[in-house]
Amino acid sequence: MGDVSLRQLEYLRAIARLGSVTAAARELFVSQSTVSTALTDLESALGVTLFVRSPKGMLLTASGQRALAVADNVRANLEQLRETASREREEVEGDLTVGCYATIAPILLPKVIAEFSRRHPQVRLSFVEAAHGTLLDDLLNTRIDLAITYHYELDSVRAMSGVTAQTLRSDPPYALVPADRAWDTEGPLSLAALASEPLILFDLPPAGDYFLGLFAKAGLVPNVRFRTASFEMVRALVARGLGCALLTQRTALERSYEDLPYVTRELDIESGGLGIEVIEPTDRRPVRRVQAFVDVCREIIV
Numbered sequence: 405m406g407d408v409s410l411r412q413l414e415y416l417r418a419i420a421r422l423g424s425v426t427a428a429a430r431e432l433f434v435s436q437s438t439v440s441t442a443l444t445d446l447e448s449a450l451g452v453t454l455f456v457r458s459p460k461g462m463l464l465t466a467s468g469q470r471a472l473a474v475a476d477n478v479r480a481n482l483e484q485l486r487e488t489a490s491r492e493r494e495e496v497e498g499d500l501t502v503g504c505y506a507t508i509a510p511i512l513l514p515k516v517i518a519e520f521s522r523r524h525p526q527v528r529l530s531f532v533e534a535a536h537g538t539l540l541d542d543l544l545n546t547r548i549d550l551a552i553t554y555h556y557e558l559d560s561v562r563a564m565s566g567v568t569a570q571t572l573r574s575d576p577p578y579a580l581v582p583a584d585r586a587w588d589t590e591g592p593l594s595l596a597a598l599a600s601e602p603l604i605l606f607d608l609p610p611a612g613d614y615f616l617g618l619f620a621k622a623g624l625v626p627n628v629r630f631r632t633a634s635f636e637m638v639r640a641l642v643a644r645g646l647g648c649a650l651l652t653q654r655t656a657l658e659r660s661y662e663d664l665p666y667v668t669r670e671l672d673i674e675s676g677g678l679g680i681e682v683i684e685p686t687d688r689r690p691v692r693r694v695q696a697f698v699d700v701c702r703e704i705i706v
Contacts, residue, residue, distance in 0.1 A: 412442045413475040414479075415432070418431055418432055419439070421547065423460070425440050443455070452465070453465050476688070481689070483691045496527055499528045500549055500697060501548045502552070503552070504533055506534060507606075507653045512552070516697075520697055523696070524696055527696075536556060543683065543685060544685065550682055550683065550684045551683050552705075567683045567686055568684050569682070569683045570702070571679050572679075572681055574677030574680070575654075577650050577673075577677075578669065579598060579650055579671055580650070580668055580669075581669060582642060583643070583664075583665040583666055585645075592671055594671075594672050595619055598626065598650075599624040599627065601648045602646065602647035603647055604638050604649040606649060608634075636660075636661060638651065640660040640661055650671075682698055
């Protein structure tokens with residue numbers, strides 16, 4: 405086996421992430437031939453084929469996936485080494501990409517970002533908002549450094565292998581009803597009462613399965629009128645009087661984008677709530693900026 409350079413591993417990671425030699429060369433500000441030659445030399449040094457070409461671009465072989473995992477660990481260890489060397493300056497710096505479940509992001513993430521940025525201005529922070537499954541894929545494929553999402557105990561959600569989770573808090577589900585809807589009872593609403601009403605189902609995976617599961621556990625089948633993956637669309641349709649809904653995240657104001665009101669009601673169900681957690685890859689030692697962000701999350705999201 406020949407020598408393997410850090411630059412070759414950097415090119416391997418870029419090709420795997422972007423799907424082509426051309427895109428990798430463009431991002432790394434080198435020529436396409438430089439990247440191609442480095443890839444050929446790396447495959448020769450390892451004695452395996454790392455990629456196959458397809459209509460969808462460069463795809464990793466099984467050997468390539470194993471090599472990428474090693475390259476990711478090498479990068480993480482180098483990052484740890486760099487930060488250890490700068491520990492005397494008590495600075496947290498570098499790039500950090502955070503993933504967040506779409507409904508959690510606009511309600512909880514801004515105050516976390518504001519406090520983290522105040523404490524650690526040298527960190528170049530970016531974030532993405534996505535569904536639960538996408539966040540897991542991004543995390544395991546090193547497109548993000550950590551993720552904030554719900555803890556779903558559903559058959560439709562794959563087990564979170566390869567990640568470590570820390571619970572931040574739990575939010576119970578609640579009902580949204582049109583402001584002019586008259587109810588015979590005060591206090592918490594029953595799922596039976598909601599099941600007889602048109603339902604606006606928040607259906608960003610796997611939230612739809614979670615909310616339908618609440619009805620199923622009670623032996624009920626709701627009357628789903630509309631499905632939407634948009635948190636704001638749910639609130640807007642309820643405010644328009646088109647049905648009721650269930651959510652877990654709450655806004656400070658109970659009004660839609662059209663400035664129309666709706667009403668929130670507690671549910672009379674026994675539920676520990678839907679846990680919010682921060683997840684990180686198990687096999688990657690967190691660098692200081694990742695741990696610093698987790699620390700702020702644990703302080704703010706309570």
